[in-house]
Amino acid sequence: MIAIDILQETFWSLSANKVRSGLTILGIVIGIASVITMVSIGQGAQSSIASSIQSIGSNLIIVSPGAQRGNNVSAGRGSSQTLTVADADAIKTEIQGIKAVAPEVSRRYQMTAKGTNTNTQVVGTVPDYLTVRNVAVDSGTFITDNQVKTSSKVVVLGPTARDDLFGVGTNPIGQTIRIKNVDFEIIGVTLAKGGSGFSNPDDSVYVPLTSAQHFLSGDTFVSSISIAASDSNTIASVQQEVSDFLMKRHNIFDPQLVDFSLMNQADIIATASSVTGTFTILLASIAGISLLVGGIGIMNMMLTTVTERTREIGLRKSVGIRKEYILWQFLSEAVALTFFGGITGVLLGWIASLLVSRFAGLSTVVAPSSVMLAFGVSAGVGIIFGFYPARRAANLIPMEALRYE
Amino acid sequence: MIECKNLTKVYENGDVDTTALKAVSFHIEKGEFVAIIGPSGSGKSTLMHILGALEVPTSGTYFLDGKEVSQLNDDELSSLRQQKIGFVFQAFNLLPRTTVLRNVMLPLLYTDTTKSEREERAKQCLKYAGLEESKYYNLSNQLSGGQIQRVAIARALINNPAIILADEPTGNLDTKTSHIVMQAFQELHRKGHTIILITHEPEIADFAERIISLRDGMIESDKKK
Ligand SMILES: Nc1ncnc2c1ncn2[C@@H]1O[C@H](COP(=O)(O)OP(=O)(O)OP(=O)(O)O)[C@@H](O)[C@H]1O
Ligand SMILES: [Mg+2]
Numbered sequence: 001m002i003a004i005d006i007l008q009e010t011f012w013s014l015s016a017n018k019v020r021s022g023l024t025i026l027g028i029v030i031g032i033a034s035v036i037t038m039v040s041i042g043q044g045a046q047s048s049i050a051s052s053i054q055s056i057g058s059n060l061i062i063v064s065p066g067a068q069r070g071n072n073v074s075a076g077r078g079s080s081q082t083l084t085v086a087d088a089d090a091i092k093t094e095i096q097g098i099k100a101v102a103p104e105v106s107r108r109y110q111m112t113a114k115g116t117n118t119n120t121q122v123v124g125t126v127p128d129y130l131t132v133r134n135v136a137v138d139s140g141t142f143i144t145d146n147q148v149k150t151s152s153k154v155v156v157l158g159p160t161a162r163d164d165l166f167g168v169g170t171n172p173i174g175q176t177i178r179i180k181n182v183d184f185e186i187i188g189v190t191l192a193k194g195g196s197g198f199s200n201p202d203d204s205v206y207v208p209l210t211s212a213q214h215f216l217s218g219d220t221f222v223s224s225i226s227i228a229a230s231d232s233n234t235i236a237s238v239q240q241e242v243s244d245f246l247m248k249r250h251n252i253f254d255p256q257l258v259d260f261s262l263m264n265q266a267d268i269i270a271t272a273s274s275v276t277g278t279f280t281i282l283l284a285s286i287a288g289i290s291l292l293v294g295g296i297g298i299m300n301m302m303l304t305t306v307t308e309r310t311r312e313i314g315l316r317k318s319v320g321i322r323k324e325y326i327l328w329q330f331l332s333e334a335v336a337l338t339f340f341g342g343i344t345g346v347l348l349g350w351i352a353s354l355l356v357s358r359f360a361g362l363s364t365v366v367a368p369s370s371v372m373l374a375f376g377v378s379a380g381v382g383i384i385f386g387f388y389p390a391r392r393a394a395n396l397i398p399m400e401a402l403r404y405e
Numbered sequence: 406m407i408e409c410k411n412l413t414k415v416y417e418n419g420d421v422d423t424t425a426l427k428a429v430s431f432h433i434e435k436g437e438f439v440a441i442i443g444p445s446g447s448g449k450s451t452l453m454h455i456l457g458a459l460e461v462p463t464s465g466t467y468f469l470d471g472k473e474v475s476q477l478n479d480d481e482l483s484s485l486r487q488q489k490i491g492f493v494f495q496a497f498n499l500l501p502r503t504t505v506l507r508n509v510m511l512p513l514l515y516t517d518t519t520k521s522e523r524e525e526r527a528k529q530c531l532k533y534a535g536l537e538e539s540k541y542y543n544l545s546n547q548l549s550g551g552q553i554q555r556v557a558i559a560r561a562l563i564n565n566p567a568i569i570l571a572d573e574p575t576g577n578l579d580t581k582t583s584h585i586v587m588q589a590f591q592e593l594h595r596k597g598h599t600i601i602l603i604t605h606e607p608e609i610a611d612f613a614e615r616i617i618s619l620r621d622g623m624i625e626s627d628k629k630k
Pocket of ligand 1: 403416417418423424425443444445446447448449450451452495
C-alpha cells in the first residue's frame with residue numbers, strides 16, 4: 001500500500017507539474033546526449049585512424065624523397081626527385097632482414113570509363129606491393145613481373161574506384177579505362193580493406209610501375225619505396241641500415257643533407273594517436289561543458305521550485321504524513337526524472353552518433369564509460385538537488401515550512 | 406483533553422520581536438464546542454497552530470490527552486496530526502494544480518485504506534462541507550474562494566478526527582453557506598467531536614457553547630453559555 005501510494009504520488013506530482021518536469025528532463029537529456037555524441041566522435045576518429053594505419057601494411061618502412069637543401073633553401077619535404085627504381089632494387093639485394101620492397105609512383109589523375117569518369121590515385125608499382133601493403137586481390141589478377149618488364153597497359157582497380165566507374169559490385173574485368181589518353185585494360189579488382197580519408201587503398205587503381213613512368217609521369221623517379229621488414233623486432237635496425245645504405249649510395253656524408261626520409265609504421269601510429277588523443281580531449285571538454293550547463297539547468301530547476309515544494313512539504317506534514325514517506329516520494333520523483341531523462345539522453349546521444357557516422361562519414365564509437373559518466377553526473381545532480389532541499393523542508397516545523405518564502 | 410499552561414509565543418524577526426501570545430492558560434474538555442474571537446493580530450491563529458501541533462510555543466506547556474506535545478518526536482507528532490486533529494487553515498493551503506478529490510484525500514495517504522474507500526470518504530466529506538458534486542474533479546486553482554474553503558473543511562474532516570480546529574472557516578462564505586457549514590460543525594459536535602473555531606462574526610460564535618476572547622495575546626474573557 002505504502003509503496004503504491006509513493007509511486008502514485010510521484011506520478012501525479014510529475015504529471016501535475018509538466019513544465020517543471022519537462023525542463024528538468026530537458027537539462028538531463030541535453031547534458032547526457034551531448035557528452036555521448038562528442039565522446040563517440042572522438043573515440044571513433046581515434047579507432048578509425050588507428051585501424052587505417054594498421055591496414056596500410058605490417059612492419060612497414062617507407063622511404064620518401066627528402067627536401068633538397070642545396071643552398072640553405074628548403075623546397076619542402078618530398079619535393080625532390082631523388083629515389084629511383086635502382087635504389088629499391090639495391091636495397092632489396094644488399095640489406096638483410098627484408099621481406100619485400102615495392103617502389104611506387106603515385107599521383108591523382110582524371111580517368112574515364114564508358115561515359116563515367118572519376119579522379120583518383122593511380123599507383124604505379126610492382127607485384128611485391130601486395131605483400132608490403134597487405135593488399136589482396138578479389139577477382140582477376142594483380143600486376144605481374146612480366147607486365148612491369150614490358151610496360152603493359154593493364155590496370156587493377158580498387159573496389160571504390162570500380163564502384164565509381166562501373167557501378168557497385170560489377171565485374172569490369174576485360175573492359176578498359178582511359179587515363180591521360182592512354183587505354184588500360186582491367187585485369188583485376190582488389191579486396192576492400194576499409195579505411196577512409198587520405199590515400200584510401202580502396203579508392204586507388206594500380207598499374208605497372210614502368211607503365212606509370214612511361215605513359216603518365218614521364219620520368220624515371222619513384223614517389224616512395226615501401227619496405228616490409230621480415231620481423232617486427234628488427235624494424236628499427238633495418239631502418240637504420242637502409243638509411244646508412246642510401247646515404248652511401250647517394251654520396252651524402254653530412255646527415256643534415258640527406259635527400260630522403262624514412263618513416264616506420266610505429267612512428268605514424270604514435271603521431272596520429274597523439275593527434276586524435278588531443279582531439280578526443282577537446283571534444284570531451286566541450287562535452288564536459290555541456291554536462292556542466294545541463295547540470296546547472298537541472299539544479300536551477302530544482303532550486304527555483306524549492307519555495308513551492310517547501311510549502312507542499314509543510315502541508316503534507318501538517319496533515320500528518322510522516323517525514324520518511326515525504327522523503328521517499330521526493331527521492332522517487334528525482335530518480336524518475338533523472339532516469340527518464342537519462343534514458344532519453346542515452347538514446348538521443350546514440351542516435352546522434354549514428355547520424356554523424358552516416359551523414360558526416362565519421363565513424364563513431366559509443367563508449368560505455370561516457371554513458372556512465374554522463375548518466376552518473378546528471379543523476380547525481382538531479383538527485384542531490386531534488387532531494388537535499390526536500391530533506392531540509394521535511395525537517396522543519398510544519399508552520400515554518402508553510403510560511404517559507 | 407486540551408490543557409494549556411502559560412503558553413507564550415514570541416516571533417523573532419531580526420531585531421524586532423513580536424509577542425503573539427502572553428502566558429495563555431486554559432482547559433478544554435472532550436466534546437466541547439469553542440469559538441475563539443478577538444481583533445486582528447490578537448494571536449488567534451498562532452494559538453490555533455500550537456493546538457494543532459503545527460508550531461511550538463516559545464514557553465509554556467501544552468498537554469493533549471495527557472501527553473505533553475513538546476516531548477513528542479517527529480513521527481509521534483505526525484501520528485497525532487493524522488489521527489486526532491483536523492485542521493482548516495486560514496490560508497486554506499491546497500495542493501496546487503491538483504484535483505479537489507486528491508486534495509481532500511491527502512491525509513489518507515499511506516494509511517491502511519483502499520483507493521475506493523478513500524474516494525468514498527472524500528465525497529462524503531465534500532458533501533458535508535457543501536461543495537457541489539460537479540466540482541470534485543476541478544483543479545484547486547479553478548475554484549472560487551468559498552469553494553476552496555469548503556474543500557479545506559472537507560480535508561479536515563476526512564480522517565474523522567476527534568478534534569477539529571478551524572481558522573475562520575466561514576470567512577469567505579455567504580450567510581446561507583456559512584450556516585450550512587456551521588450546522589455541519591454542530592452535528593459533528595453532537596456526535597462527540599471537540600470543535601474549536603476562530604471567527605470574527607458574533608453570529609457565528611453564537612453556534613458555539615463557549616467563547617474565548619483574545620486581545621493582544623492574552624485571554625480577555627472566557628464565557629460558557
Ligand atoms: N511568522 C511570524 N513572524 C512574525 N510575526 C508574526 C508571525 N506570525 C504572526 N505574527 C504576528 O503575531 C501576531 C499574532 O498573529 P496571528 O496570526 O496569530 O493573528 P490573528 O489573531 O490570527 O489575526 P487575524 O484575525 O488577522 O487572522 C501578529 O501581530 C502578527 O503580526
Ligand atoms: Mg488569523
